[in-house]
Amino acid sequence: MTWLPEASAHAMRIDLLLAGLVVISLAVLGLVFGLMLLNILRFRAGRTTAIARAIAAHKSWRFEIVWTAVTLAIFFALFLWATQLYVVGFRPPAGAIQVYVTGKQWMWKVQYPGGQREINALHVPAGRPVQLLLTSEDVIHDFSIPVLRIKHDVLPGRYQSLWFTADRTGSFRFYCTQFCGLAHSRMTGTLTILSAADYAGWLNSTPASGSLAATGEALFIRSGCSGCHASSRYAPDAADTSRAPSMVGLYGSRVVLADGRAVVADAAFLHDSIVDAPRRPGASFATEMPSFRGVLSEDELAALVAYLQTLSPTLPPSAGN
Amino acid sequence: MSGTLDPTAPQRSYLWQDGTLRSWLLTRDHKRIALLYLGSITAFFALGSVGAALVRLQLLEPGGTILSDATYNRMFTMHGVVMVWLFLVPSIPVTLGNFLVPLMLGARDLAFPRLNLLSWYLFVASGLLVVYGLFRGGLETGWTFYTPLSSEYTEGRVLPVVLGVFLNGFSSIATGVNFIVSIHQLRAPGMGWYRLPLMLWALYATSVIFVLATPVLGITLLLLAFEHLFRVGVFDPSLGGDPLLFQQLFWFYSHPAVYIMILPGMGVVSEIVSTFCHKPVFGYRFVAWSSVSIAAIGFVVWGHHMFVAGTSLYSAIVFSMFSFFVSVPSAIKVFNWLGTMHGGSIRLDAPMLYAMGFIGLFTVGGLTGLFLASLAADVHLTQTYFVVAHFHYIMVGGMVSAYFGGLHYWWPKITGRMYPETWGRLAAGLIFFGFNLTFLPQFILGFEGMPRRYATYPAQFQVLNVLSSAGAGILAVAYALPLVYFTWSLFRGARAPDNPWRATGLEWRTASPPPVENFAETPVVTTYAYDYAELDGRAGPPGTAVGGPHV
Amino acid sequence: MSDGSALDHHSPYETPLHRDETAIAGMWLFLASEALLFGGLFLICLIYSHTRAGGWAEGVRHTNLAIGAANTLILITSSAVYTMAVEAGKRGDNRRVVRAGFGAAALGLTFLALKGGEWGQEFRENLFPGPHFALHGPDAGGAQLFYSFYFLATFLHGMHMVVGIGLILWICRKARHRAFSAAWNTPVDIVGLYWSFVDLVWMLLFPLLYLIGRA
């Protein structure tokens, strides 16, 4: 397990605050446990001679004043330190890239100023302030990005703002952290921080809106496929195929079936596999895929297949099934 | 239990005065009501623990193989609802408190004995209603019932659970009214406010919260029930309603409820530490007033549950500042317990071990509370496992340790039997170890960003989760131990003398177990609460402790 | 408590006076608790009547002022009549307790009957919030919030009325058996506190539901 990375200057400042809190806590803990231990060692019944206890009882108020005052002073300093870092969140800089994020049971829809849309994924450039405008279509969600040390609840009926300037490229996870019902723990996604040039390239290569593949992506989430199948190259769990095979690069690859035949996973194979999942030799997955016969319409299957094809970008998409 | 019936006992104890079931179910005796409560909350504690066990088993694997998402969500909701309202909130007040308040006051009973019995029936009814809702259909909103999830988007059984908790509130209010009025009106002759045991100060402060915070929960749940029933209501965002208002009202009760849980524990620890150090509590008045100020300031900090919820900046700043203030009186208490130990004559019997466990674990819980009171740090840590670990340190590490310590400490008085000391110490040690193994890793998980209430989680968190689950296994064994040896002691335990710990306090001046009237004649108080010199003078020179207080 | 002024053997009290004072103090404490119960409702009203002022006021304008004002008058009178029962109880005059008690209870029932009529009218006019809500326009949402508040507040107050009337009838039954005396009349007093409190809550609900924002 690696330590949680810091992907912004703000994250570093928060970690400094946390470190300060940890140091203070350890000091107090050391004091409390140390005194407890010392007292036990020195004052065990039968081990100690009588000490002037009455004095302690009558002079207590001096100690009380001292430790009350010291605690208050430390607390006040902490309060100021933490508050000043919090206020920053309420003051987004002018000129930030505004990205709309909508939470919905149980997925995140992301929309960029240029009309690009994504599901459960967020691409941002490093070095430029980004402001997320968050709202929900149903219950309260929460958009949490641990590597940036920020989160905010996402409420129906109003916009919440969350802003940051990332300074480290890479792919990280974001979560829904406000309990939102059945598939709450599946409502996660990938934050991809790109260099400015990569970001521009990504914007250009991403279709603006409404394509068949985009519909398929939404279906992939809504029908529960994403609960088991990995579908993102960048996601931290892209390698996790314990529950089901990954969809990344599946289209066009060779698949060995239970009877030993090897077939190329083309559009028809994808279509039939969704309707009735094939058995694979030697593979032991934690979950068994249900049949989707009659659950998904043909239009929906087409959209799903179109989406799966985009996960193998080096191959040209077929003309459907 | 009739095996321990002893007709030759010199005094007719409250336990065997009249052994019929009817006499128990219609009793107005605060001591019997305490035992009725003890039985009920033990059952609910077991039920809540089953929920916890299933949650921890599920989290052994990142993919969560043993429960479906839906079942997992129901289980943590069940764990939360049962533990909070059917165990933690009532625990010490209704068992030890019911038993001890009149005894410590030198009174025959509480001010309103019939109200006391009614409160037990309300409690049982509410418990059954909640359990019915949780098991016939289930509920998956978490114990916080946030709208609009709980009002308009859940298929769960909101109504029975919410109405159960609503009823439960009336049981709490009845207990609170009873305690406050009793402490005002029924003190024995000579017992001034500064002669009250600190346990009573703590219970008084707790009762203030019972009486003044619980009704707000009541109205909040009624509003929620209305909205769930008619699918439209005052929190409905589609009408321009504000779901955060539900949270404001909910936390107006539920944050002070944390102090309902911890204040009685602090009272118990004050009693135990003083007795087992054979020394007056250091800074009595500060400890006493810190209870009252915790209860008072505890009412104005609820907004710290909502720092990322979308409340205003001003509100966040005000609540953050108050949240820092509320930890000052808690710190005062911890330092005063340590001051009490200094120069005492310390005996490490099981109750003292539990009390020291409380001090240590509560300190960790309090310090991590500072992280969450600090605005910017809270933004990163809230709603993750850090919060889960933090409040378990307060409620389980702190409160449950104190509850077990109190049970051991007063067990001889309640039952007239001694528990086996070695087993008591073993269980105390095991609880401390198992608890830390369970919840320390969760602080790290929280910092790493693992959200709470997740049925599945990314594989990178597995190691710490396995550690935590292993600790939970140890904790389960440790909690089962007292159940076994307490039961054993009812039949085979040594007879308890009236004052086995050489403690001050009026409850130790009567028989173990006490007679129905509590005291043969009304005791008269002539000295302050922890006057060991007077006690040793009365009892003659102590035979067991060399370091007795000869000044 | 049924055996009048004597203390029963289990009672934790020194003297009857001690017991009676304790009971009255306990009732006040319970009323403080009740005040916080309604406090949650008042908070809702305080906030929405500002943040959703337009819709809220529109809701207020649609309430039936005539019935509301009549009910206020009835409740004032009922509370006054029951206070006479309390005075009679202090003198040990059981007959007057019965008479005043029945009077207060009858007025209370009248209040509930009028309230029920008002509710019926509102249901017919589709003022109960939901998909068929009668008011439309930009402020309809706020008006629905108001009516959610209105129905819950009047329901809760109505439940308190029902409990109060039940308690008064219980007092009347005891008084008919000549249970009270100049030495012992605490239950009459305590029920009086409760009844006046229910009255007091209405004195606050009435302006909030019918008056403020009406003009």
Place this chain on the structure above:
Amino acid sequence: MARIAACWGMLVLLLAAELVAARMGSGIGVGVLAVLMVLVIVLGFMQILRAPPLAIIFALGGLFWLTILLALGSLDSFTRTTVPVHAAALPGPTAE
């Protein structure tokens, strides 16, 4: 008896004044009159001043906590700036 009649008379007068104030559109006036009515009931009918001192403490305590609830509970709503989402805007603005 005279006390009860006087209180009743005062309450009726206050109610009438309340109706007049409401007609004039004075919300504050209505509020003040309502508080006066509550005072008449607490002092006249419930006779708080003749209750045991403990009762007065409890009543003041309840009032104090009620104030906390109303003051701190409304703090957030009255200091918050809310950007509402209009139903039409939900699919997302296309041009920014």
